[in-house]
Amino acid sequence: MAENNNSRDFTVGVILGAVIGASTALLFAPKSGRETRSDLSMGAQQMKYRAGEFKDMAAEKSSDWKDKAYTTGSELKKKAMSTSADLTKKSKELTKAAADKAQEVSKAVTQKTQDLTEKATEKAEEAAKATEEAAKTAEKTVNKKVEQAADKADKQIDKSAGKAEKAVNKTEKTADKAVKTADKAVNKATDNTKSK
Numbered sequence: 001m002a003e004n005n006n007s008r009d010f011t012v013g014v015i016l017g018a019v020i021g022a023s024t025a026l027l028f029a030p031k032s033g034r035e036t037r038s039d040l041s042m043g044a045q046q047m048k049y050r051a052g053e054f055k056d057m058a059a060e061k062s063s064d065w066k067d068k069a070y071t072t073g074s075e076l077k078k079k080a081m082s083t084s085a086d087l088t089k090k091s092k093e094l095t096k097a098a099a100d101k102a103q104e105v106s107k108a109v110t111q112k113t114q115d116l117t118e119k120a121t122e123k124a125e126e127a128a129k130a131t132e133e134a135a136k137t138a139e140k141t142v143n144k145k146v147e148q149a150a151d152k153a154d155k156q157i158d159k160s161a162g163k164a165e166k167a168v169n170k171t172e173k174t175a176d177k178a179v180k181t182a183d184k185a186v187n188k189a190t191d192n193t194k195s196k
Contacts, residue, residue, distance in 0.1 A: 008174055011054055015178055019047055019185070034193075041189035048182030055175025062168035069164055073157030077150055084146035091135050091142070098131040 022043040102124040 008170070012174070012178075015047065015051065015054075018050075019043075022047075037189060037193045041186065041193055044182060044185035044189050048179060048186055051175060051178035051182050055172065055179065058171035058175055059168060062164060062171055065167065066161060066164035069160030070157060073153055073160065076153040076156070080146055080149040080153060084142060087142045088139060091139050095132055095135040098135075099128050102128045102131075 023040070105120065105124050
């Protein structure tokens with residue numbers, strides 16, 4: 001924000017310095033009144049043109065900053081969504097691997113004795129349920145964190161876009177003021193030229 005104020009102050013200073021310097025030079029130059037008024041009118045027209053150029057430059061820069069804020073926010077959101085999909089896929093793979101492992105254990109125990117088979121089957125099913133519940137819990141946690149990250153990214157996008165829009169509006173107002181001041185100077189110089 002301080003950088004924005006410094007740029008604006010510098011621009012205003014340059015414009016005012018140019019106007020004051022040109023006016024002083026014209027007033028102290030050894031020329032006739034008609035030539036001096038003509039030079040003042042020409043200088044005012046040049047300042048009007050320069051103010052328009054500054055306005056266009058400022059609007060272009062502001063638009064670039066706004067686009068960059070939107071692009072960065074979108075990239076962050078895409079990254080969060082991609083990470084969520086990867087974690088969900090890994091969670092499903094782990095659940096499947098755990099279920100497969102439980103079935104292998106169940107088959108090995110079945111070959112031994114009937115009593116051990118019943119107990120081992122019960123424990124394997126319990127382990128599968130616990131693993132599945134843990135996977136569901138992990139999936140819920142991951143989804144919640146992804147939603148939070150997406151919300152945070154959306155808020156940052158909105159905040160950055162708001163700041164960029166404010167900067168554009170401020171710059172346009174400053175440029176409009178400079179153009180109006182230049183118009184007044186041109187009109188005054190033209191009126192002075194016509195009256196003499």
